[in-house]
Amino acid sequence: MHKVVFVTGNEGKFAEVRDILKTFGIEVIQDKNGYPELQEDELEPIAAYGAQYVANKLKMPAIVDDSGIFIKALNGFPGPYSRFVEDRLGNPKVLKLMEGETDRTAYFKTVIGYCEPGKEPLVFPGVVEGKIAYEERGTGGFGYDPIFxxxxxxxxxxxxxxxxxxxxxxxxIDSFLEWFKDKLEKS
Ligand SMILES: O=c1[nH]c(=O)c2ncn([C@@H]3O[C@H](COP(=O)(O)OP(=O)(O)OP(=O)(O)O)[C@@H](O)[C@H]3O)c2[nH]1
Ligand SMILES: [Mg+2]
Incomplete structure (x- = not known):
């Protein structure tokens, strides 16, 4: 079975990536030691830098996941600052910011960064479009899931x-696998 190290402290992300990759015969091992997260307006450079950092540190191929929720009426906020906003404000205060806003359009984005030691990092984005709810609903998932x-x-x-x-x-992950499957077939 193929193994990939996933560096994340977020158990929700880990469980999702583990469950998805398991169905493709790839075992995911969690490393909770973190990596420096650049402060950028886009997720791609954060994921690329993080993946390269962890691959060289661990001396093995590794993935990271940088994600965020982008709310149109708030000009894309909190985007790359989603972790900070989740910790400091949380869903009730994000909903307060959205009071009176009729355009509820938002999207979630994940960028998977993958890198092998000594190589250049690769990034694989994924987006899902949706709407910000008027109240929290549901107890599944994590983070912003109850308001998306x-x-x-x-x-x-x-x-x-x-x-x-x-x-x-x-x-x-699908976009990552599209590229990674050639590697699996050769190994
Ligand atoms: O409702 C959600 N559904 C999701 O599917 C989802 N994915 C990420 N997030 C949240 O967006 C921020 C990302 O920040 P982030 O990429 O830096 O992750 P993180 O700091 O939690 O973990 P790490 O991987 O960096 O260790 C964090 O607040 C996450 O909780 C989600 N919220
Ligand atoms: Mg983080």
């Missing part, structure tokens, strides 16, 4: 298996 509606149902209501079929993270 996909086709009228929040990710918190959807359940892990269903979220993993349509999520930003699933789409990023």
């Amino acid at each position: 509606e996909y086709q009228g149902i929040t990710f918190g209501e959807l359940g892990d298996a269903e979220k993993n079929k349509v999520s930003h993270r699933r789409r990023a």
